[in-house]
Amino acid sequence: MKTSKFHLVTNRETPADAEIVSHQLMLRSGMIRKLTAGIYSWTPLGWRVLKKVENIVREEMDRAGYLEMLMPAVQPAELWRETGRWEDFGSQLLKIRDRAGRDFVFGPTHEEVITDLARNELRSYKQLPVTFYQIQTKFRDEIRPRFGVMRAREFLMKDAYSFHIDAASLDKTYWEMYEVYSRIFTRAGLKFRAVHADPGAIGGSASHEFHVLAESGEDQIVFSTGSDFAANIELVEALPPEQERPGPSTDLTLVATPDAHTIEELVKQFDVPVEKTVKTLVVEAAEGSGASFVALLVRGDHTLNEFKAAKLEQVANPLRFATEEEIREAIGAGPGSLGPVKLDIPCIADSSVAVMSDFTAGANTEDKHYFGINWVRDVPMPAVADLRNVVEGDPSPDGEGELRLARGIEVGHIFQLGTKYSEAMNAVVLGQDGKSHVMLMGCYGIGVSRIVAAAIEQNHDDRGICWPEPIAPFQVAILPMNAKKSHRVREAAEKLYTELTEAGVEVLYDDRNVRPGVMFNDMELIGIPHRIVIGERGLDKGLLEYRQRTAPENEDIPLQGALENILDRLGG
RNA sequence: CGGGGCGUGGCGCAGUCUGGUAGCGCACUGCAAUGGGGUUGCAGUGGUCGGAGGUUCGAAUCCUCUCGCCCCGACCA
Numbered sequence: 001m002k003t004s005k006f007h008l009v010t011n012r013e014t015p016a017d018a019e020i021v022s023h024q025l026m027l028r029s030g031m032i033r034k035l036t037a038g039i040y041s042w043t044p045l046g047w048r049v050l051k052k053v054e055n056i057v058r059e060e061m062d063r064a065g066y067l068e069m070l071m072p073a074v075q076p077a078e079l080w081r082e083t084g085r086w087e088d089f090g091s092q093l094l095k096i097r098d099r100a101g102r103d104f105v106f107g108p109t110h111e112e113v114i115t116d117l118a119r120n121e122l123r124s125y126k127q128l129p130v131t132f133y134q135i136q137t138k139f140r141d142e143i144r145p146r147f148g149v150m151r152a153r154e155f156l157m158k159d160a161y162s163f164h165i166d167a168a169s170l171d172k173t174y175w176e177m178y179e180v181y182s183r184i185f186t187r188a189g190l191k192f193r194a195v196h197a198d199p200g201a202i203g204g205s206a207s208h209e210f211h212v213l214a215e216s217g218e219d220q221i222v223f224s225t226g227s228d229f230a231a232n233i234e235l236v237e238a239l240p241p242e243q244e245r246p247g248p249s250t251d252l253t254l255v256a257t258p259d260a261h262t263i264e265e266l267v268k269q270f271d272v273p274v275e276k277t278v279k280t281l282v283v284e285a286a287e288g289s290g291a292s293f294v295a296l297l298v299r300g301d302h303t304l305n306e307f308k309a310a311k312l313e314q315v316a317n318p319l320r321f322a323t324e325e326e327i328r329e330a331i332g333a334g335p336g337s338l339g340p341v342k343l344d345i346p347c348i349a350d351s352s353v354a355v356m357s358d359f360t361a362g363a364n365t366e367d368k369h370y371f372g373i374n375w376v377r378d379v380p381m382p383a384v385a386d387l388r389n390v391v392e393g394d395p396s397p398d399g400e401g402e403l404r405l406a407r408g409i410e411v412g413h414i415f416q417l418g419t420k421y422s423e424a425m426n427a428v429v430l431g432q433d434g435k436s437h438v439m440l441m442g443c444y445g446i447g448v449s450r451i452v453a454a455a456i457e458q459n460h461d462d463r464g465i466c467w468p469e470p471i472a473p474f475q476v477a478i479l480p481m482n483a484k485k486s487h488r489v490r491e492a493a494e495k496l497y498t499e500l501t502e503a504g505v506e507v508l509y510d511d512r513n514v515r516p517g518v519m520f521n522d523m524e525l526i527g528i529p530h531r532i533v534i535g536e537r538g539l540d541k542g543l544l545e546y547r548q549r550t551a552p553e554n555e556d557i558p559l560q561g562a563l564e565n566i567l568d569r570l571g572g
Numbered sequence: 573c574g575g576g577g578c579g580u581g582g583c584g585c586a587g588u589c590u591g592g593u594a595g596c597g598c599a600c601u602g603c604a605a606u607g608g609g610g611u612u613g614c615a616g617u618g619g620u621c622g623g624a625g626g627u628u629c630g631a632a633u634c635c636u637c638u639c640g641c642c643c644c645g646a647c648c649a
Binding site: 009011012013014015016017019027028034036037091143144146261262263279280281282283298302303304306319320321322323324327334335336337338362479481482484485514515516517518519520521522524533535536537545 | 573578582583584585597598599606607608609610611640641642643644646647648649
């Protein structure tokens with residue numbers, strides 16, 4: 001491809017409303033254009049990348065024997081009423097109405113459609129197991145779309161659904177899929193990690209998320225130094241501390257703390273170690289628990305795991321924090337002055353709080369804290385539970401090694417659904433025993449368009465994108481220096497371009513009449529992995545200049561045999 | 573959904589308080605010079621100032637309504 005024939009429109013300035021690097025670079029390089037909130041066009045440049053990702057996904061799915069198909073984006077409401085998700089899916093479900101007033105949805109996912117298809121198509125266990133997949137545009141009406149295609153409303157997704165006669169078969173396909181996903185992300189050139197995830201919401205037993213590792217990731221993932229344990233932080237158990245609770249060594253004192261309403265202020269103003277402080281979070285109590293609110297106690301340097309808290313039987317699910325007014329009404333003091341001593345609402349302490357002694361917490365009186373609090377002596381030991389998020393260095397729940405934290409971008413998710421949809425929609429087959437069996441299902445998603453953004457988050461520098469070769473829009477850029485004046489340069493560039501193109505390489509030949517600096521900057525911005533510079537200087541010595549996008553220096557390569565030389569470097 | 577902010581050429585912005593009929597940088601077009609890291613000069617193109625209504629001799633600017641976009645939001649008291 002020659003730049004003169006391509007639609008290359010780059011931008012020097014960073015658009016004001018792009019917050020994260022991938023969004024900025026995708027806009028500046030001209031890969032995407034926003035049509036409206038959370039909805040983007042992919043320009044020819046962006047589309048090349050998206051297709052590369054899509055093709056890797058498709059090839060690996062095909063290789064595994066899964067069957068590609070295409071389902072409707074617009075689906076009748078009846079199907080969604082059948083599974084209850086017309087109501088349950090929430091406000092993210094885009095509902096539309098046709099001319100005759102019938103309700104439809106624009107599919108955010110396709111469990112209903114595939115299950116409907118399966119109950120009509122599949123009659124016998126002999127047809128199982130079978131896995132269908134599609135690569136299709138989905139729409140989820142995100143409350144707050146942001147970060148470009150990272151969290152868009154309209155996005156490209158690969159979704160696959162498997163059908164089974166029994167749990168063993170489902171399990172087999174599930175782990176097969178796990179391997180297929182690993183191959184896909186590896187092939188795309190991404191650093192990723194598969195972690196245990198919560199299967200709860202969708203129902204079913206096993207579930208893994210695949211995360212591309214990147215500083216800017218929205219998810220916190222956790223893994224062990226001593227084993228292959230890895231999970232989303234939501235799920236990771238904090239093991240109870242091994243040491244005993246030390247006995248009291250200080251007296252309980254009530255201290256005026258008019259300017260300390262946060263743990264941070266308390267620590268700063270009174271020189272207490274943060275590990276000796278306790279914060280008290282007030283949440284709504286579960287219905288029928290006999291109380292309106294429950295206080296949760298976490299060490300000052302820890303954070304509450306809302307996921308764990310919501311699962312406690314005393315706590316309302318979903319979790320809801322009390323408002324400041326509610327707190328004042330129930331306790332008589334505002335947030336910032338709360339603590340377990342003389343607290344008359346039920347209280348649950350994190351297991352690390354239970355082994356604290358001589359600690360500091362609010363006094364439930366405005367602007368006062370107690371110092372030197374000790375369990376039993378000053379206040380009875382409350383119920384104890386695992387409430388906090390794990391931190392770096394905690395022991396791994398499997399007893400092997402310590403935990404490390406990393407940030408990730410969720411790009412894939414696999415679930416064992418079981419019979420949630422097949423039962424609701426009566427998707428059954430005849431088994432070997434001649435009886436009807438509800439099929440078991442698995443579902444497996446990959447955010448194709450999100451991978452593009454995630455790849456940039458993971459692979460960029462201050463000049464622009466550094467595409468992993470397998471998903472780069474072009475493999476090689478040819479930059480002729482002063483081609484306007486130099487026949488030799490032009491000829492050498494044309495020749496190399498033709499040879500590479502004929503060898504099946506995707507080349508972007510910059511034949512614009514622009515200054516070298518413009519070429520360098522554009523090619524680096526759009527992230528082409530390999531660059532060949534052709535100039536009079538080099539030609540005099542029979543040399544071309546080669547540079548890998550992330551390499552610090554140029555490398556001379558002989559003009560003689562340049563084609564082979566370059567071909568050898570590709571794919572590396 | 574609540575809170576805040578912003579809509580002025582493709583992009584980034586000024587002008588709005590204090591009404592007088594639209595401006596800067598980048599990009600784009602033409603010419604010339606330059607020719608190994610966003611070069612320079614000259615000359616240009618492009619905007620019903622988000623939309624509707626109102627006030628006024630006169631509205632980007634004031635008033636009312638409306639639409640859109642962005643950010644923050646029970647994140648630890």
